[in-house]
Amino acid sequence: MPFRLTADHIAEHNRQGRDAVEEDFEHLGRALRRRGVDVERLVARAQALQVAVPSWGLGTGGTRFARFPGPGEPRDLYEKLEDAAVVQQLTRVTPAVSLHIPWDTPDDPAAVKAFAAERGLVFDAMNSNTFEDQPDQERSYKFGSLTHVDEAVRRQAIAHNLECLRLGQALGARAHTVWIGDGGNFPGQVHFRRALAWYLESLRAIYAALPEGWRLFIEHKLYEPAFYSTVLNDWGTSYWVVSQLGPRAFSLVDLGHHAPNVNIEMIVARLIQFGKLAGFHFNDSKYGDDDLDAGSIKPFQIFLVFNELVDAELEKTPGFDPAYMLDQSHNVTDPAESLMASAAELARAYVQAHLVDRAELAEHQERNDALMALETLKRAFRTDVSPLLAVARQRAGGAFDPVGAFRASGYRRRKDAERPAKRRTGGGIV
Ligand code: RM4
Ligand code: MN
Numbered sequence: 001m002p003f004r005l006t007a008d009h010i011a012e013h014n015r016q017g018r019d020a021v022e023e024d025f026e027h028l029g030r031a032l033r034r035r036g037v038d039v040e041r042l043v044a045r046a047q048a049l050q051v052a053v054p055s056w057g058l059g060t061g062g063t064r065f066a067r068f069p070g071p072g073e074p075r076d077l078y079e080k081l082e083d084a085a086v087v088q089q090l091t092r093v094t095p096a097v098s099l100h101i102p103w104d105t106p107d108d109p110a111a112v113k114a115f116a117a118e119r120g121l122v123f124d125a126m127n128s129n130t131f132e133d134q135p136d137q138e139r140s141y142k143f144g145s146l147t148h149v150d151e152a153v154r155r156q157a158i159a160h161n162l163e164c165l166r167l168g169q170a171l172g173a174r175a176h177t178v179w180i181g182d183g184g185n186f187p188g189q190v191h192f193r194r195a196l197a198w199y200l201e202s203l204r205a206i207y208a209a210l211p212e213g214w215r216l217f218i219e220h221k222l223y224e225p226a227f228y229s230t231v232l233n234d235w236g237t238s239y240w241v242v243s244q245l246g247p248r249a250f251s252l253v254d255l256g257h258h259a260p261n262v263n264i265e266m267i268v269a270r271l272i273q274f275g276k277l278a279g280f281h282f283n284d285s286k287y288g289d290d291d292l293d294a295g296s297i298k299p300f301q302i303f304l305v306f307n308e309l310v311d312a313e314l315e316k317t318p319g320f321d322p323a324y325m326l327d328q329s330h331n332v333t334d335p336a337e338s339l340m341a342s343a344a345e346l347a348r349a350y351v352q353a354h355l356v357d358r359a360e361l362a363e364h365q366e367r368n369d370a371l372m373a374l375e376t377l378k379r380a381f382r383t384d385v386s387p388l389l390a391v392a393r394q395r396a397g398g399a400f401d402p403v404g405a406f407r408a409s410g411y412r413r414r415k416d417a418e419r420p421a422k423r424r425t426g427g428g429i430v
């Protein structure tokens with residue numbers, strides 16, 4: 001029988017940390033009460049956050065140069081779901097998995113769905129892959145997919161997306177995310193307007209096939225793998241496309257898909273205002289689409305993004321229903337540990353954003369008091385809500401310290417023995 005993390009493992013680890021966490025939680029509760037904040041309300045918010053983990057983030061990623069497999073890493077979808085279940089057991093904020101097709105095509109969707117359900121998991125947005133060729137594929141995506149100059153290639157790429165919808169329906173998913181690598185490496189290679197027109201035409205075909213109750217998410221990216229131009233390069237183009245498509249199409253923001261220093265929180269606010277925010281692929285980056293762990297490079301940015309989200313949530317903005325997903329590539333860490341750490345950082349930013357005194361902020365804005373407006377945000381950002389997050393997790397059945405409990409359980413060591421390495425193909429993640 002494969003080793004499984006049990007409630008006992010978690011309880012045992014929680015026992016060791018309990019006194020310190022409870023003391024810190026009480027102290028935080030008193031400090032927040034002085035600011036008129038009810039700590040229990042925030043615990044409830046922390047427990048309400050839900051973030052999907054990417055099936056492709058559960059194995060070791062790689063760069064364009066090399067991939068160094070980790071011990072005991074999952075070798076197929078079932079093993080990935082085992083690991084995703086552990087991430088959920090310990091964090092209690094990641095009950096869903098987002099599948100990449102064909103990297104993680106379920107052999108038997110009903111069996112996969114049942115396997116996941118037995119482990120407390122459901123399926124979030126499906127993801128198509130027309131940015132690389134598969135062995136059995138008739139036509140190549142070397143020069144594009146949904147926007148290829150050859151209509152037959154475009155048709156093949158559309159058909160792949162329809163297959164994702166079919167699989168997703170069998171799994172109980174309710175959204176589909178399209179990211180394409182289409183673009184040009186050289187000026188003149190791609191006719192900008194024609195390529196975008198083909199993109200829209202292809203997406204119309206996918207949109208028309210969306211099952212009842214589903215949403216279509218499209219993901220922009222400024223460069224890579226194309227190094228000169230991409231067809232869906234920015235949020236403005238994305239917004240234009242989803243507006244053309246109809247009410248069930250939305251723009252997804254992957255934090256790594258913008259030029260350095262772009263004001264992403266403002267893009268988020270714009271998409272909220274236009275009723276077109278699909279949700280997120282969370283990660284962090286220093287240079288480009290580095291797919292580093294959420295909050296590892298620019299924690300203040302994640303806070304500012306959540307500040308916009310919480311503002312919209314509290315204002316009950318009509319139609320506001322963003323989907324949260326992680327999209328990371330783990331090259332030097334244990335993927336399960338990185339996903340746990342990232343999920344905790346998102347919960348932290350979410351709770352901190354709830355700490356912003358919005359009435360006070362509005363007053364400073366009205367008085368043009370720039371310094372105090374920033375100070376109001378910083379007061380929330382500087383508050384260490386770690387004990388609150390720990391208690392929220394533990395009360396929901398998770399661990400005070402997910403990574404600590406994971407290591408103490410010996411999960412990875414046991415999986416290393418159970419999962420003898422088999423050669424995995426595929427290079428980097430883009
Ligand atoms: C892309 C994009 C997609 C992801 C692939 C692996 O850069 O972020 O969302 O599925 O990478
Ligand atoms: Mn992404």
Ligand code: MN
Nearest residue numbers: 254256289430
């Ligand atoms: Mn990416």
